Amino acid sequence: MAADIIAVYPGSFDPLTSGHVDIIQRGSRLFARIVVGILLNMDKSPLFTVSERVDIARSVFAAYTNVEVDTFDGLLVEYARSKGASVIVRGLRAISDFEYEMQMALMNHHLNPHVETVFMPPAEPYTYVSSRLVKEVVALGGSVHGLVPEVVEQRLREKRLARETLRA
């Protein structure tokens, strides 16, 4: 039944941005439950540890009873199955996202045709927001106010201070 649909929203969330928050909020209205799945094995070296990223997402969504924050490794469709999820949520910001996202969706459908990928457009003010760009802007001393949750802005500030102290 549609009313019982559990969705998984996978990503690296390094860090969580306002674009991610918007997708999760909308997902929490669309689905019975949305599981934010933080990917464990990223090949790039992350800025935030997995447990920092989990803490951040849990604190931002503390008041949402149907948002779960979890970590996963391995095949996404297997993870979805383990969560009882029949939907994978992904955001589609620009044409540049399209090719990779389409390939992933088709491959996941091949691996498990019972799991549907649902694409969501970004909220208009966050169309250009990505974790990578947020990190770049902060590293160069720019402001990301409003583009990330306040707790993330604070933690980014702490990371930058820690790095500056190390360098001094």
Ligand SMILES: Nc1ncnc2c1ncn2[C@@H]1O[C@H](COP(=O)(O)OP(=O)(O)OP(=O)(O)O)[C@@H](O)[C@H]1O
């Ligand atoms: N601003 C945004 N609006 C809507 N969807 C988004 C936004 N940013 C990311 N997403 C989606 O969230 C999912 C998780 O993405 P991911 O963790 O890779 O974030 P990202 O911002 O793309 O980070 P990175 O820059 O490190 O790739 C993906 O489906 C991505 O398309």
Ligand SMILES: [Mg+2]
């Ligand atoms: Mg990405």
